[in-house]
Amino acid sequence: MRLLPGQVLEAQALLFDMDGTLIDSRVVVEKIWKRWCDEVGLDWHYVLPRLHGVRMYDSISEFAPMAGQDVDAVYERLYREEVEDVDGIVPIPGALELLAALPPDRWTIVTSADLVLAKARLGAAGIVPPPRMVTGEEVERGKPAPDAYLLGAVRMGAAAPACVVFEDAKAGIEAGISAGARVLAIAGDHPEELTPGVEWVTDLTALRFDGIHDGKVRLLCS
Numbered sequence: 001m002r003l004l005p006g007q008v009l010e011a012q013a014l015l016f017d018m019d020g021t022l023i024d025s026r027v028v029v030e031k032i033w034k035r036w037c038d039e040v041g042l043d044w045h046y047v048l049p050r051l052h053g054v055r056m057y058d059s060i061s062e063f064a065p066m067a068g069q070d071v072d073a074v075y076e077r078l079y080r081e082e083v084e085d086v087d088g089i090v091p092i093p094g095a096l097e098l099l100a101a102l103p104p105d106r107w108t109i110v111t112s113a114d115l116v117l118a119k120a121r122l123g124a125a126g127i128v129p130p131p132r133m134v135t136g137e138e139v140e141r142g143k144p145a146p147d148a149y150l151l152g153a154v155r156m157g158a159a160a161p162a163c164v165v166f167e168d169a170k171a172g173i174e175a176g177i178s179a180g181a182r183v184l185a186i187a188g189d190h191p192e193e194l195t196p197g198v199e200w201v202t203d204l205t206a207l208r209f210d211g212i213h214d215g216k217v218r219l220l221c222s
Contacts, residue, residue, distance in 0.1 A: 002191075003201050008210070009184065009219040011164040013156035014102065015149055015176075018111035018118060020052060020168030021186045022095045022204075023125040027088050032081045036074070040067035049193075053169025055112045055142035056082070083117050086124035092186065094204030096126060101209040106217045110134040110152040110165075112143055112172075132156060144171040146179035153179070164219075173198055 003009075019025045033051060037044045047063055057075055064074045099107065108130045111118050115135045122129050132155040139147040146160075153160040165176030168186040173195045176183040185200035194200055201207065201221065210220040 001197070001199055003184065003199050003206065003221045005221055007221045009164050009182070009207070009221070010213065010216040011182065012106075012158040012162040012216055013153065013164075014107040014166065014217060014219075015110045015152045015156070015163050015181065016107060016166045017053075017168060017172045018109050018113060018121065020092070020188070021166050021172075022092055022099070022109065022127060023089055023121055024092055025086075025089045025121055026052075028085055029082065032078060032085065036078060037063075040069055042067050053112065053143055053167075053171035055136040056114075056117075058142050079117070083120050086120055089121055089124040091125045091127065092188075092203050094207065098204045098207055098209065099127065102217065103212070104130065106156075106212075108132045108134070108152055108156060110148045112136045112148070143169075144174035144178065146175050149176050149179035149181060153181070170195055 016022050033047065034044050037047055042063060051059055056079060060075045060078065061071050064071045113121065113135060114137045118135050119129055134148050134152045134155065136142055139151055141147045149165055150160055153163050160179040160181045163181045165181040165183045166186060167173045167176055167183055168188065173183055173185055183198055185194050185198045187194055187200040187202055191200055206221055207219045208222055210218040
């Protein structure tokens with residue numbers, strides 16, 4: 001259900017996914033993966049809906065064997081291409097403004113990307129990585145398991161149910177829900193693809209920081 005103007009979000013801490021939530025890397029990622037799929041004969045239309053929101057190695061472990069490819073060799077190639085190609089990566093509308101307004105000790109990023117890739121993409125989008133950021137290599141199980149968001153909550157000194165998770169992909173939404181957090185989806189142009197019943201906004205221009213109230217960050221939907 002869409003968050004309506006005047007509705008309020010309150011939390012002890014805000015946990016933001018990166019790709020599709022704070023930055024738009026879809027064009028770059030899909031270009032690299034489609035090229036590989038075409039080369040090895042995988043159906044791109046099968047891969048695409050299963051690609052976003054999970055750790056890169058987990059994706060390759062699923063798809064490379066289907067094409068008779070070595071997982072580690074494919075990972076080395078595609079990872080290098082994703083780190084080196086940041087052309088066209090931009091912030092999601094409203095992301096820079098919202099993050100600049102938030103108290104820096106009340107938000108962090110929880111991403112499936114590893115630290116090197118996360119820094120490359122955030123840098124391209126003009127976002128400084130927060131000090132308590134959680135990256136994909138730091139947890140045993142990637143999204144849709146709740147591990148990353150549980151770790152993010154711990155680093156922010158909050159219980160997961162006292163946090164709001166911002167996500168765009170099904171795997172991440174499921175991870176936030178499994179962690180017990182309130183989840184707000186960034187729908188972009190695909191609200192029909194979201195997990196049924198999840199709250200959503202089109203992008204971060206819909207939210208503004210409304211101060212700290214009773215020890216909680218308050219965001220107002222406008």
